[in-house]
Amino acid sequence: xxxxxxxxxxxxxxxxxxxxxxxxxxxxxxxxxxxxxxxxxxxxxxxxxxxxxxxxxxxxxxxxxxxxxxxxxxxxxxxxxxxxxxxxxxxxxxxxxxxxxxxxxxxxxxxxxxxxxxxxxxxxxxxxxxxxxxxxxx
Amino acid sequence: xxxxxxxxxxxxxxxxxxxxxxxxxxxxxxxxxxxxxxxxxxxxxxxxxxxxxxxxxxxxxxxxxxxxxxxxxxxxxxxxxxxxxxxxxxxxxxxxxxxxxxxxxxxxxxxxxxxxxxxxxxxxxxxxxxxxxxxxxxxxxxxxxxxxxxxxxxxxxxxxxxxxxxxxxxxxxxxxxxxxxxxxxxxxxxxxxxxxxxxx
Numbered sequence: 291x292x293x294x295x296x297x298x299x300x301x302x303x304x305x306x307x308x309x310x311x312x313x314x315x316x317x318x319x320x321x322x323x324x325x326x327x328x329x330x331x332x333x334x335x336x337x338x339x340x341x342x343x344x345x346x347x348x349x350x351x352x353x354x355x356x357x358x359x360x361x362x363x364x365x366x367x368x369x370x371x372x373x374x375x376x377x378x379x380x381x382x383x384x385x386x387x388x389x390x391x392x393x394x395x396x397x398x399x400x401x402x403x404x405x406x407x408x409x410x411x412x413x414x415x416x417x418x419x420x421x422x423x424x425x426x427x428x
Numbered sequence: 429x430x431x432x433x434x435x436x437x438x439x440x441x442x443x444x445x446x447x448x449x450x451x452x453x454x455x456x457x458x459x460x461x462x463x464x465x466x467x468x469x470x471x472x473x474x475x476x477x478x479x480x481x482x483x484x485x486x487x488x489x490x491x492x493x494x495x496x497x498x499x500x501x502x503x504x505x506x507x508x509x510x511x512x513x514x515x516x517x518x519x520x521x522x523x524x525x526x527x528x529x530x531x532x533x534x535x536x537x538x539x540x541x542x543x544x545x546x547x548x549x550x551x552x553x554x555x556x557x558x559x560x561x562x563x564x565x566x567x568x569x570x571x572x573x574x575x576x577x578x579x580x581x582x583x584x585x586x587x588x589x590x591x592x593x594x595x596x597x598x599x600x601x602x603x604x605x606x607x608x609x610x611x612x613x614x615x616x617x618x619x620x621x622x623x624x625x626x627x628x
Contacts, residue, residue: 316485317476319500320513321606324486335488338481341606342500342514345568349529349540350602355570356533361601381533395493400486409486410513412604413596 322409323363324400336400357381364406477515478504512609519564542566548619549588557619 321341329336344353353359357378360366366378373380373391382388389396407414480499481487487494500514507526508517521527532538543566549558565574575581578601586598593600593610604610 317472317479318484318486319478320609322484322486335491338487340497340500342516343498343503345518345529345606346503346527347529348533349531350568350606351540351570351573352530352533355573361573361605387533393493395491396496397493399481399488399491399493399497401488404486408605410609411596412594412600412610416594 316409318409320410324404324407324409325364325368326400326404326406327364327367328369329398329400330403334394335398335402336404336406337397338400339397363408510608512612518608519567522567540567543571550621551617555613556617557621558616559619560616 318338319340319342323339323341324336325339326336354361358366359378368378370391372378373383376384379397380391384390478500480501481494481497482489487497504514504516508520508524509515510517518527522529530536530538531540543562545562547560547562549560551557578598579586588598590610592598593603596604599616600610608615
């Protein structure tokens, strides 16, 4: 009987290790923004916006002054209609300057259920330390 | 008895899966053997920096688009390094023209309007004073990005604290998200106080 308790305890410890291992497995780039304003509800994967990729090509000013992106993850009410109309991402992702909107999976590439956040940000580390998708939403 | 052995077998398989799943940290621990200094829960090993999208933990490896995305290391290998953030020195990359990001969406020749003005902020604590360089900021940004919403362009009009910055306000609107992280204290707190000033 005592032995049985030990095995269950062993199994419980293992599951805790497994959860920790999942957390350790998040190593996304500093500044990667996950945007999940509407994606989960629309049964699309959330969007990952890689800041590093874009800052190699454009200075901050182009998106944050000229195109009107607020300095806040999820703070811009971006939807596909606006993008197709040439606003926000659509100012470049129009098939002319950058690839266009039919390449859904290039942006909508996050694990389903991943919350809106700036990866590796101070706020994420202080207030929302779990970067992995919420288990309930998976 | 039967139940126990089944549980044990399940636990054993679980342990093997855990080892395989977290191979990077465990491999490091094994390499370090009995090193009493091996425990470091908060620092990721260097080998796990800048992983390809499919292994970064937020991209869905099952998404058809994920494999088409550029792995960061392909871009970063040619750029000068730092010890935090993307582990890339973005300002040096720009100065040394390793990158040439556009200042205008359509015009590749548009040049930024550079303002070369340092603002020194004397800080109350024992940290060195803050030197804020407009030059590096105007390389990337437009005046309207910061003024007047985040910083009132007037001497003495802005109350700034580390608490606010940590919460993502003031400097923390960019630093600690995209621009170099807040842990890089000395890149801002860079002007030593004079001995006389410290004694007062």
